[in-house]
Amino acid sequence: MLDFPRWKIWAVSLTIAIGILFSIPSLIAGSPLAERYPSWLPSAKINLGLDLAGGSHLLLEADIADAAKQRLAAMEDTVATELRRAEPRIEIGDTSTSGGRLSFLVRDPTQLDAAVEKLRELTRPVGLTGARDWDVSVVDSTRIVLTPTESGAAKSLKDAMSVARDVVRRRIDPQGTKEVTVVTQGERRILVQVPGVEDPEALKTLIGQTARLEFKLVDLTADQAQVAAGRAPAGSQVLPMADGSGAMAVKRRVMVSGDQLTDAKQTFDQDGQPVVSISFNSAGSRRFGRVTQENVNKPFAIILDDKILSAPNINEPILGGQAQISGSFTVETANALAISLASGKLPVKLNVIEERTVGPDLGKDSIEKGAIASIIATGAVILFMLVTYGRFGVYATAALVVNALLILGIMAIFNATLTLPGIAGFVLTIGAAVDANVLINERIREEQRRGRKILDALETGYKEASTAIFDANITNVIAAVLMFYFGSGPIRGFAVVLMIGIVTSVFTAVNFTRMLVALWVKRKRPRVLHI
């Protein structure tokens, strides 16, 4: 018991000192002391969860069906362009994308092999197995069918998710200055956490918009009755108006798309209406210029996410690469669209499947009450320890206080997040942390009753109590690990505090109090033990 070597004293003291040092920034955060805190000391702080800091938590899920549809549409475009460019040109027709497959007729059967050859070149290998992202097959020796392979779809979803994550981040935080969290979760989900959100609806609008912008010519040959019934002439499609005022037939071919934008801003038109001003890159400018030149006095449709925003007339060729998108916007919606366009389109539609928003006032209230309750709870337990164990209660108290600071310090070192249930975890740990000391002290009492001498009683007490301490805490670790693994957000916060608390409480109870007791016994050589 007494042979507590010098190096061990140093090791225990140093560990505790470091832990306490790291707990200081979190303790004084927000108080005037924080400004006087020297900058050369550790500054890592505990993160506050959204339930304490206030903010929004959104879980987004990719719409797989939409992703497949978009991928198919992109393939359709590529195929059309590639076969048109082929030497000699390969004519195709009767294109269909039903059933999730792209199939079309090759007009000249002698070109079939050339077409298949060309298409095979378009497919790409996925992974190391030699599988390709599309299957190319021939049906009835005239029709080519492209079927997306499973691994191809998975690869494209993975790529799309990583682009989507970046796009979402750019939309929420264009300047890259806010502390937002945007991470992919699993194969098709993105978790977004934004602290201190005033208006979660605006946030969702911003993220929810795919922002696929397209300019297409209006099909003037279409019959109005047919359009109303949803039927369009060959090479055209019927799209609804964004404001719900019916539908319109437009050419399938895209004049220019949002991919060719360099910038988008919210501005006002000559009538003072909010609009979005866009600038094309050089290829986009040339293309836009050429098409508007060829189609003067005809209307073109501005299409956002398959809905027609407006269909203005081309009064004159638009050559400067600048254009305005109008369409009954408010300043807010125009601004949201501008941000969405500037950040690029989402490669896949994202749905919000979970939203949790906490207002800043509730969070602040919770922190205050949580802090007060933690202090009172600690005080109550300390008082109880003192009246129960006297001097040994003082040691237990010292252990308890050090334990609380160590938990905070370790959380700060690992940049862990404190949540509301985490506060409950903290208080629970305070109550339970004394358990190790109680086990030891009770054991010492017992051994003394059995007639052991002081040193012997202390020695046996610490030794015999340690197996019970170990086993009893392992059960908590098992619960905490499972809680962390299966839990989401706030529960994880609880589990983290619990796990750290278990480790620190065992450390302080077994090493720290033992050291204090050893030092006391060495100095005073007590004859009686009041415990």
Place this chain on the structure above:
Amino acid sequence: MKLLKLVPDNTNLDFMRWRNLALILSIIATVASLALVGVKGLNLGVDFIGGQMIRTTFAQPVDVEQLRSRVGALGVGEASIQEFGGPRSYQIRLPRPEGGEAAANAVASQVRGMLQQQYQGARIDAVETVSGKVSEELATDGALAIALAMLGIAVYIWFRFEWQFGVGALATLFHDVSMIFGFFAITQYQVDLNIVAAFLAIVGYSLNDTVVIYDRIRENLRKYRKMAIVPLLNLSLNETLSRTIVTSLSIMLALGMLLIFGPDVIFGLTLAILLGTFIGTYSSIYISAPILVWLGVKPDSFLRVEDENAPGPQAA
């Protein structure tokens, strides 16, 4: 200074004398709890059934019936309105609207708009929207976590002690968890994600107590080879009684303070853990220990732990 001794020295209570009565009561309570869950059901929050929850604090006390009819007038489905934390704070729960994401957003902004228009200075504290898919996942994950924690701990005890102890731990946990479920069925307190954390904490701490007692039983089994099992259990329980009481009291003291002074949002969580500590203390004495008698634990059970070569009977 005179120190507080809640349990006098040389206390010798005959705990085991009441073991059959305690068992019958425990079984009745467990069955009743599960039956209550079946009959009354649990008040599941949006985390587990999906839907929307809006928490709001009004500037002045409001008439709940009027609030209910105003929310109802929006045509957003059957709303459940509960007081939450104070007389001016309410929780409005709405079913998940049909028509997916856009509809859910619309509902939230409708309610928000109505609150801010009709009630001057109303503050929206929190909005939670959980889709059916996510709520199903959360429910499955929560149930799985609780079940795995129970099993994991029982298996650990089996390895560290003997199979009888593992069975005893599992029975104890089953009892405790059922009782807490029963508590939520009776009170109809909302069961949300936080409550899963409470269950796991209870599973961890209820066993904490049991393990300490088991540890002492094992020690005494090795020490007093000739003692009959019932007196040995009584001895072990009495020896650890002081520790049991002091630890349980400190945990309850700390949680009690959190219950009184802490944030309203974790009231349910704290109350459940507090109750769990109480039930866990009872069950570690009256379920964990007597089970060992019925499962026939004898001093021999630990012979081979002490001496690998001893020709003792294989207990496992």
